[in-house]
Amino acid sequence: xxxxxxxCLMALDRDHVLRSAxxxxxxxxxxxxxxxxxxxxxxxxxxxxxxxxxxxLVRALEALGIEECEAALDAARLDEGPAADAVHxxxxxxxxxxxxxxxxxxxxxxFEGEGQNQGWARIDDRIAGLFRRxxxxxxxxxxxxxxxxxxxxxxxxxxAAWAVSEGRVAPKDFTHMIVxxxxxxxxxxxxx
Amino acid sequence: xxxxxxxCLMALDRDHVLRSAxxxxxxxxxxxxxxxxxxxxxxxxxxxxxxxxxxxLVRALEALGIEECEAALDAARLDEGPAADAVHxxxxxxxxxxxxxxxxxxxxxxFEGEGQNQGWARIDDRIAGLFRRxxxxxxxxxxxxxxxxxxxxxxxxxxAAWAVSEGRVAPKDFTHMIVxxxxxxxxxxxxx
DNA sequence: CCATGGTGAGACAAAGATGTCTCACATGGG
DNA sequence: CCCATGTGAGACATCTTTGTCTCACCATGG
Numbered sequence: 001x002x003x004x005x006x007x008c009l010m011a012l013d014r015d016h017v018l019r020s021a022x023x024x025x026x027x028x029x030x031x032x033x034x035x036x037x038x039x040x041x042x043x044x045x046x047x048x049x050x051x052x053x054x055x056x057l058v059r060a061l062e063a064l065g066i067e068e069c070e071a072a073l074d075a076a077r078l079d080e081g082p083a084a085d086a087v088h089x090x091x092x093x094x095x096x097x098x099x100x101x102x103x104x105x106x107x108x109x110x111f112e113g114e115g116q117n118q119g120w121a122r123i124d125d126r127i128a129g130l131f132r133r134x135x136x137x138x139x140x141x142x143x144x145x146x147x148x149x150x151x152x153x154x155x156x157x158x159x160a161a162w163a164v165s166e167g168r169v170a171p172k173d174f175t176h177m178i179v180x181x182x183x184x185x186x187x188x189x190x191x192x
Numbered sequence: 193x194x195x196x197x198x199x200c201l202m203a204l205d206r207d208h209v210l211r212s213a214x215x216x217x218x219x220x221x222x223x224x225x226x227x228x229x230x231x232x233x234x235x236x237x238x239x240x241x242x243x244x245x246x247x248x249l250v251r252a253l254e255a256l257g258i259e260e261c262e263a264a265l266d267a268a269r270l271d272e273g274p275a276a277d278a279v280h281x282x283x284x285x286x287x288x289x290x291x292x293x294x295x296x297x298x299x300x301x302x303f304e305g306e307g308q309n310q311g312w313a314r315i316d317d318r319i320a321g322l323f324r325r326x327x328x329x330x331x332x333x334x335x336x337x338x339x340x341x342x343x344x345x346x347x348x349x350x351x352a353a354w355a356v357s358e359g360r361v362a363p364k365d366f367t368h369m370i371v372x373x374x375x376x377x378x379x380x381x382x383x384x
Numbered sequence: 385c386c387a388t389g390g391t392g393a394g395a396c397a398a399a400g401a402t403g404t405c406t407c408a409c410a411t412g413g414g
Numbered sequence: 415c416c417c418a419t420g421t422g423a424g425a426c427a428t429c430t431t432t433g434t435c436t437c438a439c440c441a442t443g444g
Contacts, residue, residue: 029301032431043392045435053433084379106298109354110222131378141372141380148369149378151355152348159347160340162301168339177340180333185377186323186341187276188333224401235422236402245403387444396435405426414417 014050016040018064021057026099027165029106033057058107059116065104066119068097073126083134084183090130091182092175094157099165102158124150149182156182206242208232210256213249218291219357221298225249250299251308257296258311260289265318275326276375282322283374284367286349291357294350316342341374348374 020040024031031039033054037047051057072093078086094101108115124147131149134140140149156178163169169177212232216223223231225246229239243249264285270278286293300307316339323341326332332341348370355361361369 027301029298033433034431044432045393046391048433049390054431087378106301109298110220134378139380140378141376144369144373144378145361147360148352148355148365149373151351151360152369152373155347155351156344158350159343163340163343168343169337173340177336177344181336181341181344181377182373183377183379184333185373185375185379186279186326186332186336187375187377188331189381225403226401237405237423238421240403241420246401385444388442390441391439393438394436397433399432400430402429403427406424408421408423410421411419412417413419414415 017042017047017050018060022061022064022100022103025061026103026161029103061100062104062116063119065097065100066116066123068100069094069123072097073123078126078130079133083130083137083139086130087134087183088175088179090127091153091157091178095174098157098161098174101154102161105154105158127153153178153182209234209239209242210252214253214256214292214295217253218295218353221295253292254296254308255311257289257292258308258315260292261286261315264289265315270318270322271325275322275329275331278322279326279375280367280371282319283345283349283370287366290349290353290366293346294353297346297350319345345370345374 017040021036024036024039028035033047034044036057037044040047047057051060072090075093076086076089078090080086108120127150128146131140131146135142135146160169160174160178164171164174209232213228216228216231220227225239226236228249229236232239239249243252264282267285268278268281270282272278300312319342320338323332323338327334327338352361352366352370356363356366
């Protein structure tokens with residue numbers, strides 16, 4: 001064993017289990033602990049050694065989702081350049097986590113008060129702040145509230161993730177579809 | 193009793209139960225049969241007399257959702273006038289059913305092959321057809337596929353329904369928020 | 385070689401939800 | 415008044431999932 005073996009191999013294992021669980025629960029949000037274990041290639045006993053129970057697993061997934069969102073927000077450099085470009089960078093950065101986000105987004109409709117509400121609130125604020133910046137600079141229209149634009153972004157991310165996983169949308173179009181609809185809408189523009 | 197009493201009162205009762213269940217499951221998608229019964233003001237036994245089981249209840253809700261969608265599609269007269277106006281009418285007509293739609297939309301991520309797939313396919317086709325008409329007439333841009341626009345509409349309806357139920361968006365803004373984002377996007381338009 | 389620790393398989397009880405049943409009660413018609 | 419029908423309350427068995435436990439196995443390091 002040794003401390004290094006523990007902290008290193010376990011951490012890698014745990015991360016692998018977490019990502020397998022995310023991939024499975026994205027497709028089947030009611031998957032059993034046994035199914036999660038099999039999907040990760042481990043036994044239910046070992047799964048329980050990593051996560052005390054289903055709640056703990058979902059909490060860990062929530063933490064992972066928050067972490068990846070924050071990382072995407074950082075990588076997108078929301079404060080730099082035109083807000084529209086920042087939105088584009090944000091969607092591109094957040095795409096790999098979209099499936100997980102969709103799972104957590106629908107899961108959170110259930111646990112009203114529980115969960116890492118503070119973590120999500122912070123993310124909501126950062127995204128809403130981006131839209132607010134775009135409104136103040138005159139790039140974005142002001143009759144759609146930042147809160148709604150944020151919510152709409154979540155909804156479009158979830159829709160796109162499902163549409164891609166069911167083959168209704170090509171994976172390579174993911175970012176383009178979301179960004180163009182969110183920013184430009186469906187109506188044809190004369191100006192551009 | 194009497195046959196009329198049965199077929200009439202039962203039907204009303206059944207409809208009332210169905211709508212109570214829809215309202216509850218919209219907020220708490222994992223609600224128990226007991227909770228559904230209490231929400232409808234009846235006992236679990238009576239609930240079981242109306243619907244053989246939870247599956248039957250969800251199936252009935254799915255049928256109700258399909259029915260209301262079709263009704264909204266009919267009322268919106270998708271073939272008349274500019275496609276953009278038809279989209280506006282559609283969202284306005286479908287608003288009362290948005291909560292139920294959101295529930296079914298996320299529920300259907302689970303039952304892959306099951307359910308009234310044919311009913312949904314027909315609705316998908318009608319909505320996608322509306323977007324295709326708008327593209328052909330030159331109203332809508334052609335780089336966003338009708339399938340994606342349809343999916344996005346579902347996602348925005350679900351997002352808006354949740355945002356309203358959690359107080360993040362005013363109920364009266366429901367239609368405006370969705371239509372303006374879906375058609376016009378967040379970017380400010382020079383022309384209008 | 386042997387000891388240690390992680391793992392898989394499976395047994396087990398507990399908890400929750402479901403489906404079925406019985407029984408008492410009320411209401412409305414004959 | 416009496417009977418029939420729908421209803422509510424609750425008991426009950428069943429099923430699924432969960433959480434805990436034990437035990438045999440195996441790989442790795444000493």
